[in-house]
Amino acid sequence: MERITIIDIAKMCGVGVTTVSRAINNHPDINEETKMMIMRVIKENHYIPNNSARNLKRAASKTIAVLIKGITNPFFNHMIKVFEEEIKRKKYSFFLQRVDENQDEIDVAIELEKEKRLKGIVFLGGYFSHSKEKLTQLTVPFVLSTIGMSEVVEPNEYSSVSVDDFNESYKLVDYLCSLGHTKIATITANMEDVSIGKLRFEGYKKALADHGVDYNADLVWHMKDDIESYTMENGYVVTKELLASKEEFTALYAISDSLAIGACKALLEAGKRVPEDYSVAGFDGLDISFYYNPSITTMKQPVGEIAEETIKILFDLINKKITHAHKTFPAELIVRESTRSLL
Amino acid sequence: MERITIIDIAKMCGVGVTTVSRAINNHPDINEETKMMIMRVIKENHYIPNNSARNLKRAASKTIAVLIKGITNPFFNHMIKVFEEEIKRKKYSFFLQRVDENQDEIDVAIELEKEKRLKGIVFLGGYFSHSKEKLTQLTVPFVLSTIGMSEVVEPNEYSSVSVDDFNESYKLVDYLCSLGHTKIATITANMEDVSIGKLRFEGYKKALADHGVDYNADLVWHMKDDIESYTMENGYVVTKELLASKEEFTALYAISDSLAIGACKALLEAGKRVPEDYSVAGFDGLDISFYYNPSITTMKQPVGEIAEETIKILFDLINKKITHAHKTFPAELIVRESTRSLL
Numbered sequence: 001m002e003r004i005t006i007i008d009i010a011k012m013c014g015v016g017v018t019t020v021s022r023a024i025n026n027h028p029d030i031n032e033e034t035k036m037m038i039m040r041v042i043k044e045n046h047y048i049p050n051n052s053a054r055n056l057k058r059a060a061s062k063t064i065a066v067l068i069k070g071i072t073n074p075f076f077n078h079m080i081k082v083f084e085e086e087i088k089r090k091k092y093s094f095f096l097q098r099v100d101e102n103q104d105e106i107d108v109a110i111e112l113e114k115e116k117r118l119k120g121i122v123f124l125g126g127y128f129s130h131s132k133e134k135l136t137q138l139t140v141p142f143v144l145s146t147i148g149m150s151e152v153v154e155p156n157e158y159s160s161v162s163v164d165d166f167n168e169s170y171k172l173v174d175y176l177c178s179l180g181h182t183k184i185a186t187i188t189a190n191m192e193d194v195s196i197g198k199l200r201f202e203g204y205k206k207a208l209a210d211h212g213v214d215y216n217a218d219l220v221w222h223m224k225d226d227i228e229s230y231t232m233e234n235g236y237v238v239t240k241e242l243l244a245s246k247e248e249f250t251a252l253y254a255i256s257d258s259l260a261i262g263a264c265k266a267l268l269e270a271g272k273r274v275p276e277d278y279s280v281a282g283f284d285g286l287d288i289s290f291y292y293n294p295s296i297t298t299m300k301q302p303v304g305e306i307a308e309e310t311i312k313i314l315f316d317l318i319n320k321k322i323t324h325a326h327k328t329f330p331a332e333l334i335v336r337e338s339t340r341s342l343l
Numbered sequence: 344m345e346r347i348t349i350i351d352i353a354k355m356c357g358v359g360v361t362t363v364s365r366a367i368n369n370h371p372d373i374n375e376e377t378k379m380m381i382m383r384v385i386k387e388n389h390y391i392p393n394n395s396a397r398n399l400k401r402a403a404s405k406t407i408a409v410l411i412k413g414i415t416n417p418f419f420n421h422m423i424k425v426f427e428e429e430i431k432r433k434k435y436s437f438f439l440q441r442v443d444e445n446q447d448e449i450d451v452a453i454e455l456e457k458e459k460r461l462k463g464i465v466f467l468g469g470y471f472s473h474s475k476e477k478l479t480q481l482t483v484p485f486v487l488s489t490i491g492m493s494e495v496v497e498p499n500e501y502s503s504v505s506v507d508d509f510n511e512s513y514k515l516v517d518y519l520c521s522l523g524h525t526k527i528a529t530i531t532a533n534m535e536d537v538s539i540g541k542l543r544f545e546g547y548k549k550a551l552a553d554h555g556v557d558y559n560a561d562l563v564w565h566m567k568d569d570i571e572s573y574t575m576e577n578g579y580v581v582t583k584e585l586l587a588s589k590e591e592f593t594a595l596y597a598i599s600d601s602l603a604i605g606a607c608k609a610l611l612e613a614g615k616r617v618p619e620d621y622s623v624a625g626f627d628g629l630d631i632s633f634y635y636n637p638s639i640t641t642m643k644q645p646v647g648e649i650a651e652e653t654i655k656i657l658f659d660l661i662n663k664k665i666t667h668a669h670k671t672f673p674a675e676l677i678v679r680e681s682t683r684s685l686l
Binding site: 046072074077078080081084095096098133136137232233236261262264265268287288290291292293294 | 389415417420421423424427438439441476479480575576579604605607608611630631633634635636637
């Protein structure tokens with residue numbers, strides 16, 4: 001079928017092309033009845049206004065890319081929704097790009113800049129330990145969202161929104177200590193992680209020290225490199241190894257809820273009870289931490305607020321209102337069934 | 344900082360612009376040492392080749408859009424990953440577009456066609472009951488992935504990949520009946536659903552009939568309209584109402600694993616045990632159905648295969664190898680801890 005053009009519509013309606021265009025574009029200078037008649041004809045004939053060129057140009061010049069590491073992580077689901085809504089509200093296009101665990105997100109971003117003429121970038125998740133030299137290769141404003149930054153880069157070289165991973169992790173382990181736990185195992189990130197994983201681990205160590213609990217390296221278990229990180233499967237496999245090690249512990253702190261749920265599964269399969277035999281705590285505040293049996297004690301991150309603030313800062317950068325910004329939100333300790341007091 | 348141009352790089356290297364271009368584009372007609380020297384200078388100066396125009400054109404003319412209804416549904420996470428990989432392998436751009444529950448996906452697709460000059464579309468999830476007239480407004484090939492179609496549209500009007508929702512649902516309820524359950528409650532879709540929800544519900548009714556079990560409308564509970572569909576929260580709220588109704592039942596079949604987990608939570612909170620007091624079964628085969636406590640009996644969909652086949656059919660359509668295709672994959676009944684025999 002030949003595609004219908006605006007000229008065909010004008011002919012059918014007995015009006016000029018300009019009038020049809022006015023009807024389509026909600027121009028005020030058109031008779032309301034004429035407009036309704038034209039729109040009816042357009043609808044009946046399935047005419048699609050051919051403004052691709054204009055839209056392409058607009059889309060190409062006003063796109064925000066969200067680069068996400070760990071797209072299967074349910075933690076990001078709600079954030080993506082908020083990003084899209086906020087970006088569309090600003091009349092920008094939203095472009096979601098997945099980054100593989102072993103990909104360098106800055107390299108991906110540089111490629112995207114070339115292809116899409118981006119106006120801004122949000123980096124979501126993943127480790128982030130790029131040098132200043134690397135970061136300066138990015139020519140558009142960017143914000144790191146829920147990515148802990150190590151001291152490698154000066155704070156004035158980038159912008160970020162997250163919780164204070166060190167402090168919130170400290171609070172959770174402090175709570176476990178306050179319940180009388182002294183043998184607290186942890187499932188944490190790889191040794192090389194200098195981002196969120198390191199910060200949460202440092203919080204764990206500080207809380208132990210402040211409670212006079214000796215740090216025991218044999219209670220520190222790292223996620224497996226060959227399994228997707230922060231997943232239930234990773235927590236499950238690591239906890240099986242922890243149990244096989246015969247190392248004694250009364251509580252297990254996993255640095256994500258998904259890891260904690262995998263840990264619970266491994267404990268339950270081994271005939272252990274949670275929290276009677278082992279207390280288990282997570283981090284993030286995923287929905288499933290409430291629905292799991294037992295429900296999981298966790299630090300709930302305010303993901304909606306973090307996502308909104310990320311976009312606010314990004315547009316402040318785009319509009320040159322600010323040069324950089326760092327905002328941390330408090331997380332909330334939610335005590336549930338998976339932890340118990342030894343006192 | 345002024346952005347470095349290809350002319351600057353050529354000057355620094357003491358070569359012509361064409362030589363720099365050859366180095367960048369891996370042209371065979373360039374001395375290997377010259378090329379290495381140029382690439383080093385490019386790297387040191389953080390030069391970004393400015394081929395936006397070319398890339399834009401290419402990207403604009405070779406894009407596949409995946410329109411997803413229910414982006415927070417973990418069922419789609421792995422599929423999205425496969426879609427992106429397969430589409431990139433074909434050297435096409437991948438564009439992910441979220442569709443709200445109350446949005447018409449065909450309208451969204453028509454808008455996208457205008458803006459992005461799409462080559463093909465994948466519709467993922469959601470209800471799908473559009474008329475032939477509506478579907479013909481789409482001017483590029485499309486495939487419905489994991490969307491059950493009602494009889495409204497002739498099969499030669501579209502292409503689809505999914506499991507046989509009627510049959511697989513039948514098998515699950517047939518299994519529950521074979522365990523001696525006769526009072527089987529179900530959490531199903533809205534009355535208006537003529538897609539997957541209807542098909543799974545029809546499978547439920549047929550299985551009951553084949554076992555000589557009278558259909559009891561009081562055991563049929565619909566997802567809430569004001570809560571995101573197929574979620575844990577929806578299953579949780581509906582099951583609380585089911586319990587409050589005092590209607591007797593021994594098994595509960597939820598048409599998704601997330602609904603089933605919400606149902607378990609409501610039962611556990613009410614002091615009931617699963618499966619001792621109530622058997623619970625889901626559908627989909629999400630990872631969490633294994634990790635939940637108790638683990639959930641479910642019908643596992645082969646999501647990776649479904650996603651791969653979707654892209655294969657889409658490209659067969661684009662290349663005009665076929666006019667339409669329908670492929671159904673078998674699902675797998677996985678019996679776990681959440682169901683028990685009454686016999």
